[in-house]
Amino acid sequence: xxxxxxxxxxxxxxxxxxxxxxxxxxxxxxxxxxxxxxxxxxxxxxxxxxxxxxxxxxxxxxxxxxxxxxxxxxxxxxxxxxxxxxxxxxxxxxxxxxxxxxxxxxxxxxxxxxxxxxxxxxxxxxxxxxxxxxxxxxxxxxxxxxxxxxxxxxxxxxxxxxxxxxxxxxxxxxxxxxxxxxxxxxxxxxxxxxxxxxxxxxxxxxxxxxxxxxxxxxxxxxxxxxxxxxxxxxxxxxxxxxxxxxxxxxxxxxxxxx
Amino acid sequence: xxxxxxxxxxxxxxxxxxxxxxxxxxxxxxxxxxxxxxxxxxxxxxxxxxxxxxxxxxxxxxxxxxxxxxxxxxxxxxxxxxxxxxxxxxxxxxxxxxxxxxxxxxxxxxxxxxxxxxxxxxxxxxxxxxxxxxxxxxxxxxxxxxxxxxxxxxxxxxxxxxxxxxxxxxxxxxxxxxxxxxxxxxxxxxxxxxxxxxxxxxxxxxxxxxxxxxxxxxxxx
Numbered sequence: 195x196x197x198x199x200x201x202x203x204x205x206x207x208x209x210x211x212x213x214x215x216x217x218x219x220x221x222x223x224x225x226x227x228x229x230x231x232x233x234x235x236x237x238x239x240x241x242x243x244x245x246x247x248x249x250x251x252x253x254x255x256x257x258x259x260x261x262x263x264x265x266x267x268x269x270x271x272x273x274x275x276x277x278x279x280x281x282x283x284x285x286x287x288x289x290x291x292x293x294x295x296x297x298x299x300x301x302x303x304x305x306x307x308x309x310x311x312x313x314x315x316x317x318x319x320x321x322x323x324x325x326x327x328x329x330x331x332x333x334x335x336x337x338x339x340x341x342x343x344x345x346x347x348x349x350x351x352x353x354x355x356x357x358x359x360x361x362x363x364x365x366x367x368x369x370x371x372x373x374x375x376x377x378x379x380x381x382x383x384x385x386x387x388x389x390x391x392x393x394x395x396x397x398x399x400x401x402x403x404x405x406x407x408x409x410x411x412x413x414x415x416x417x418x419x420x421x422x423x424x425x426x427x428x429x430x431x432x433x434x435x436x437x438x439x440x441x442x443x444x445x446x447x448x449x450x451x452x
Numbered sequence: 453x454x455x456x457x458x459x460x461x462x463x464x465x466x467x468x469x470x471x472x473x474x475x476x477x478x479x480x481x482x483x484x485x486x487x488x489x490x491x492x493x494x495x496x497x498x499x500x501x502x503x504x505x506x507x508x509x510x511x512x513x514x515x516x517x518x519x520x521x522x523x524x525x526x527x528x529x530x531x532x533x534x535x536x537x538x539x540x541x542x543x544x545x546x547x548x549x550x551x552x553x554x555x556x557x558x559x560x561x562x563x564x565x566x567x568x569x570x571x572x573x574x575x576x577x578x579x580x581x582x583x584x585x586x587x588x589x590x591x592x593x594x595x596x597x598x599x600x601x602x603x604x605x606x607x608x609x610x611x612x613x614x615x616x617x618x619x620x621x622x623x624x625x626x627x628x629x630x631x632x633x634x635x636x637x638x639x640x641x642x643x644x645x646x647x648x649x650x651x652x653x654x655x656x657x658x659x660x661x662x663x664x665x666x667x668x669x670x671x672x673x
Contacts, residue, residue: 219671222660232463233654240647264508267501273515277493284488285516288500302488303516305481420471427464435457447454 211440214433221430228407228423235405247398249390252341252376265295271321273297280314288318291385292333296324298384310362311383326385331366335378338387343372350382357391357399359413456656459633459649466627478624480616483602486560489517496522498540506535518546518611519553525610532610546611548573551592554611555604568598575608583622588614 245251270288277283280299287298295318302312315324326334328348335345347369353362363383370376374392381388391399402408406415407423441447476482496515503513503524512527515537522537534543546554551573558564572595580586581593583603590608595601600618607614629635633646 216671219664219667223664226657226660226664230654230657232467233650233657237647237650237654240642240650243642265504267505270501270504273500274493274496277491277496281490283491285514286491286500287512287514288504288510289512305484414475415471416474417471424464424468424471428468431457431461431464435461438454438457 214436214440218430218433218437221426221433225423225427225430229427231404235401238401239405242398246394249376249392249395249398251374251390251392251394252339252343252370252372253390254338254340265290265318270295270318271316276316276321291315291324291326292330292337295319296385307381307386307388308358308361308363311381313384315384326366326380326382328366330385331380331382332368334380334385334387335366335368338390339370339376339378341370341372341374341376343370343376345369346371356411358388359408359411361388453652453656453659456649456653460653460656462630466631469627470624470631473620473624478621480602480618480621483558483563483604483616485557486563491515491517491522496537498524498535498537500524502540503535519550525612532607532612534610545590546592546606546608548575548592550611551594551606551608554606554613555592555594558604558613564596564602564604565598568596568602571595571597577608583617583625584615 239247273286276297276299277286282301283299284303285300287300289296289298297316297318299314299316300312301314304311315326316322317324328350332345332348345368347367349367350364351367352364355361355365357377358365358379363381365388366380366382368378368380370378374394377391379388379391380386403411406417407419408414408417409419410417500513500515503526504510507513507526507528510526510528514525514527515522516525517523518525518534523534523543524537526533526535535541536543552570555570555573559566559568572593574593574595575590576584576593577590580589580591584591584593584605588605588607591614592606592608594604594606596603598618600620602616602618604613605615605617606612632641632643633649634640634643
C-alpha cells in the first residue's frame with residue numbers, strides 16, 4: 195500500500211506524518227463527545243424493543259374489522275353531483291371514519307401522511323362537509339387505544355409541533371391518564387391516526403435527536419451539524435487508519451499470543 | 453482495539469453517506485407524475501354504492517384515474533382490485549402496455565429523465581427481489597437505463613406505484629446493513645455483534661479521552 199514509508203523518509207512525508215497526528219488529536223478532541231453519544235444512543239437502539247421506540251405499548255396494531263360498521267349502500271349519496279361541485283379532485287375515497295361512511299376528496303394525493311393534506315371530508319349519507327371535531331377525534335383516539343387509561347385532556351394543536359416535527363397538518367392531541375402518560379394524535383384534516391407518544395417515546399425521541407444531531411428539531415438527519423461531524427469523524431478514522439498502517443510498517447506493534 | 457478500525461471506519465463512511473445524501477432524494481421523492489388528473493364526473497356510470505354492495509368488506513374504495521380511465525380501487529384485507537367506473541367490469545390485471553403508459557408518466561423534467569429508456573418490463577408474481585416487500589406482489593418491475601438505473605414497481609392489480617429504487621437508494625440500503633452490522637437480513641438492529649462492537653468502541657472512546665489528557669503537552673503548545 196505505502197512503499198514510500200519503507201524507503202528513507204523524505205522531509206515532506208515526515209511533515210505529513212506529523213500533521214496526521216496533530217489532526218488526529220484535534221479531530222478526536224472535537225468529535226469525542228458526539229462519538230460517545232453516537233455509541234451510547236446506538237447501544238440504546240440496539241437494546242430497546244421496537245414497540246417502545248414507536249410508542250406501540252397501548253396502540254391497536256391492526257385496523258378494526260371493516261364489517262363491524264356496515265353502511266347501508268342505498269343511503270350513500272351519489273358522487274357525480276358531488277364531484278361536479280368539487281372540481282379539483284384527483285381521487286375520492288369511501289372509508290369509515292368513527293363508524294360512519296365518509297367520502298374523502300383529495301385535491302392532491304401526497305406520498306406521505308405527514309405532508310400538508312388537501313382533503314375535504316364529506317358525510318356520505320348527507321353530502322355535507324364533515325370536520326373532525328373534538329368528539330370524533332376522541333372516538334378515533336379510543337379506537338386506537340388498548341391501555342387502561344381514560345381521556346384526561348383534548349386539544350387541537352397546529353403545525354409545527356415539537357413531537358412531530360415533520361407534520362404539516364394540524365392535529366388533535368388526546369391525553370390519557372395512564373401510567374405512561376400516553377398522548378394520542380389524530381390528524382385534524384382526515385381523522386387518521388398519526389401515532390402515540392408516551393414516556394418511552396420521550397426517551398426514544400431524545401436518543402434519536404442525539405444520534406441524528408437533530409439539535410434544531412427538524413426531524414431529519416440531513417442537517418449541518420451532521421454534515422460537519424460526519425466529515426470530521428471520517429477524517430478522524432482516516433487519520434487513525436493512516437497511523438495504524440504507519441505503525442504496522444515501522445513494526446511498532448509487538449503482538450504476543452499466549 | 454486495533455480491530456475497531458474496521459467497524460468505526462464503516463460507521464463513519466456509511467453515516468456520512470446517510471447525512472450528506474438528502475433522504476428525500478434517496479427515497480426518490482422527485483420521481484412523480486407531472487400533472488395530476490382531475491376526476492371528470494361525466495365518466496362515472498357505475499355508482500359507488502353498487503361497488504360497496506359488491507364488496508361490503510372493503511376497507512376503502514377509491515375512485516381514481518388509471519391511464520386514461522376512471523376506476524374504483526377496492527382495498528380488501530389481503531389485496532386491492534380495480535373496477536371500471538364506466539362499465540363496472542373487474543380489471544383482471546394491468547397489462548404490459550398499460551404498465552408502460554403508467555411508467556412513462558413519471559418521465560419528465562425534474563423526475564425520471566425523458567431520455568431514459570425503459571429497458572425491461574417484467575411481471576413478478578411469486579418472488580420479490582430484496583428491495584420489494586413481498587406483500588406488493590404481483591408487480592410490474594419497470595427498469596430504466598438512466599444513470600441511477602431506476603426501477604419503478606407498479607402493482608399489477610391496481611397500477612399504483614408501490615415503490616421505486618435507484619442505485620443511490622440501493623447503496624443506502626447496503627450501507628444501512630453495514631451500519632447496523634446485520635449482514636444477513638439487514639433489518640435486525642438488536643443483534644449481538646452490533647452491541648458488543650459498540651460497547652468495545654465506547655471503551656475505546658473513553659481511552660481516547662485519557663490519551664487526550666495525557667498527550668496534551670505534545671499538542672497544546
